[in-house]
Amino acid sequence: MTTTIPRHMQRDRFAPVPETQAARDEDGFPAIRTAFGTTARLVTRYADVREVLGDAERFSNAGLPRLPTPDGENARAGNLLATDPPEHTRLRRLLTGEFTVKRIRRLEPRITEIVDEHLDAMEQAGPPADLVSAFALPVPSLVICELLGVPYADRHEFQDRATRQIDLSRSLEERGRVAAESRAYMGELVDRAFAAPGDDMLGMLVREHGDDLTRAELIGIASLLLIAGHETTANMLGLGTLALLRAPDQLVRVRDEPGAVAPAIEELLRFLSVVHSGIPRTARHDTTVGGTPVAAGDLLVLSLPSANRDPAAVERPDELDVTRAIAPHVAFGHGVHHCLGAPLARAEMAVAFPALLRRFPDLALGIPFEDVEFRSATVVHGLRALPVTW
């Protein structure tokens, strides 16, 4: 199957493509084709994106076409992103306690160990290295595996499946088949947790909420956390390192000034906006968004990178500036579906960026910038590889 990449996923390196940026100044919401061949309308302004994401009553997450699944199971059960309140509220409340700022702080020593182990391995092997496969991907993968209770040894299998599942250049049939394989794998882990719940999150969910959750829901929750937990942070680490290497004075701040790290991470989140769009929202009835009429049933695709570069919301939006006062951004979404893992992602980045830059103060790109390969046609923006030296 050949597909053109849907417009909201097209990037010019870090930025959304110029025509998407230009759409902010045009009236209305232009029509685009989605990855599943249907028509949607593209929302690009910050205020409009916030309005849609912030109103789960007018806009539903549950209106998307389903992937064909050979196992006939409801692939959506437990997927927070595909449910609306009140079902969403019930599922989310079961999970939020695991992701409080305090709970995540307790993981920091372990995150630091994982980061240091991977830096040790890079140092021992010596330059050059591919930062994506040596650091950016394995660190968040190992963190989420340990947290959930998924054997890290299985990572190549589930990472390969996850990559194929969200690769929009593959046919719907193939992606549906892969999704069923993923569920079967997670089903085994869930059954094991029901039989003998461990200290990890799967065990905790079974112990505390085993009666409130169906098997299919638990599989859905665990699969979402596994995918969301590594694809996103991994791409932030890879792209973020590349962005900092292009701005050496800013890199030095992140490396040497502990107080600069937290604002720098928010700025990198804004500037990179690795998640191209929220799950498309379906209008429940006729309404208007920022003065633009929207009809019942319209599918709205929300461009997060475009919203985060809206000059109405942030000054000099196309510049990376880690010293700017933190600008509220929608890189983690907004409203009731705002990223559940945000405290974890922030903690991972706050450990990983400074540790990497301190270990290798001479870190440099191993190939010309023009040759760095960005990934396309995946729901999370990123790099295929990032060759570095030191």
Add this chain to the structure above:
Amino acid sequence: MRIQADRDVCIGAGNCVLAAEDVFDQDDDALVVVLQEHPAPGQEAEVRNAVAQCPSGALALVED
């Protein structure tokens, strides 16, 4: 200035805690707990920042 927090609306994202740690906390279910209903003048900027970053609209400031 007084902070109003609606725990029925809160989704437990913790943005407020990260933005103003002396003013906000989360309970075991991650829902917001206001530690200081009347923030000190020196805390106003971080509190406004916390309110702006709350994704659920659970937080509001009222002038007394």
